Amino acid sequence: MLRRVLLSVFMVVVLGRGTALQYSSDMCNWKGSGLTHESHKKDVEQVYLRCSEGSVEWLYPTGALIINLRPNTLTSAHKHLTVCIKPLKDSKGANIYLEKTGELKLLIKDGDSNPNRVNCFGIGQGGLFIEATPQQDISRKITGFQYELISQRTLSDLHTVSDPCRPCGDTEVLLAVCISDFVVRGTIRAVTNEVEQHESIIDVSVDKLYKQKNKIFFPNKESGGWDGHIRTPLECGVKAGFGDFLFTGRMHFGEPRLGCAPRYRDFQRIYQEAKQKGLNPCEISTD
Template sequence: MGFANMLRRLLLSVLMATVLGRGTSLQYSSDMCNWKGSGLTHESHKKDVEQVYLRCAEGSVEWLYPTGALIVNLRPNTFTSAYKHLTVCIKPFKDSKGANIYLEKTGELKLLVKDGDNNPNRVHCFGIGQGGLFIEATPQQDISRKITGFQYELISQRTLSDLHTVSDPCRPCGDTEVLLAVCISDFVVRGSIRAVTDDAEQQESIIEVSVDKLFKQKSKVFLPNKEGGGWEGLIRTPLECGVKAGAGDFLFTGRMHFGEPRLGCAPRYRDFQRIYQEAKNKGLNPCEITTD
């Protein structure tokens, strides 16, 4: 049976369950951001479908002992005109297994994450208008210790484009992107690269930053160093970007992505000062910052 036909049959079972007044499964816990449930509430011979509705900018889905299927509907907590421009990103748990994750729209399925393909550094993104998430349990002789799960984030396309931490993380930023990054980044600091550690398994570089001036941060990425008189912290970026330790001051910007600080624009500080002053002289700065 083709995927589309199978999906239509499963969706029909949801409709029939509603008409007959019976639920398809019982949740362990649920809130606006996170869902946790179990396939053990399904009868093993039935292809039951659980409908999950989440209304949050970020959260997680955790499905224990998966059987049948889940349909996960992700929406922001407030409806705005920018809704259709949101991008959804999902990151499977490290040990996620037991189900395939598809992008579904009007009965058509596109495989996003194959059962067992849980590269801890792999993030899957798609436009919110491209469809919803359809999660189908794979046939298992033994479903014990099987958990399918992932984190999700809803990101505005403006943020995604301006910071390009997901879409194109290794591309150097243009002048306008640098100025916008100062305004909308989760963290903005002036500092230098103390060391870079390459993690081949995670395919990431971990940048150890010594901070001279902390302009802003939403999370505790940077903390006072033990010697006093400055701050320090770690920022992550893909290994393929080839970041190396070197002399000089930089303006480090970026955003929190799945709970980790990801590097955005990072021009040399003297170049940022020039860009900022030229824009200020023309009255084109999107926001103000003290550059001295």
């Protein structure tokens, strides 16, 4: 069946007919229904999205979708973007593939909707091909995922997705201070392990808030500082303990993810050594 569907896709490309072209109303999110395919269950629809993040929801999936993800501004830099997709909870009814010139790589199997499973690939590696699986009853089936387009420079510097448990080198720490979505000095008050979610939630008590892109940390009137939570994979083995840390990281699918987190005294040493050599990529107070 899959070969027949793919053949229809390539015939569409050559002949220029046979698919429905769908543009989302806001160019970031798409929500459609396979019920429009009842008489043509092998139809292939093309969806075009032009944002750096958003979501796709396909209700009652039948036939197939081709999802075209592109940034608003097409420059040479867009070739170096990384695409990350994360299935919505209880997503089912279709398989999601990475497709390039007829070659398919399975990313998410029908029913495999671990809410913390993230698949990333270079934007030049192919597009997303979503094929509905045969269903006798398509009611209550929704295939969906969130997506993000990430600069490969940011991805490699912060490694919050590519290698989240690896300790950061000195250069990575300095870059993280400059390009992270949040930078704070604080302590680990507690760690809650969510085994089923394969994640640890770090309860952070913040003494110094340098920056935050979103409302992650909130004022604590009693302590005069800030409180907030940061997520990291369970496999990293983060534990509560004494000492100050410099917490950095980025927002990933709406959640703050831990990036580099050196002990604060180590950060002070790294920063001062780089400052003496004139190698700091940006400035921050270390008082």
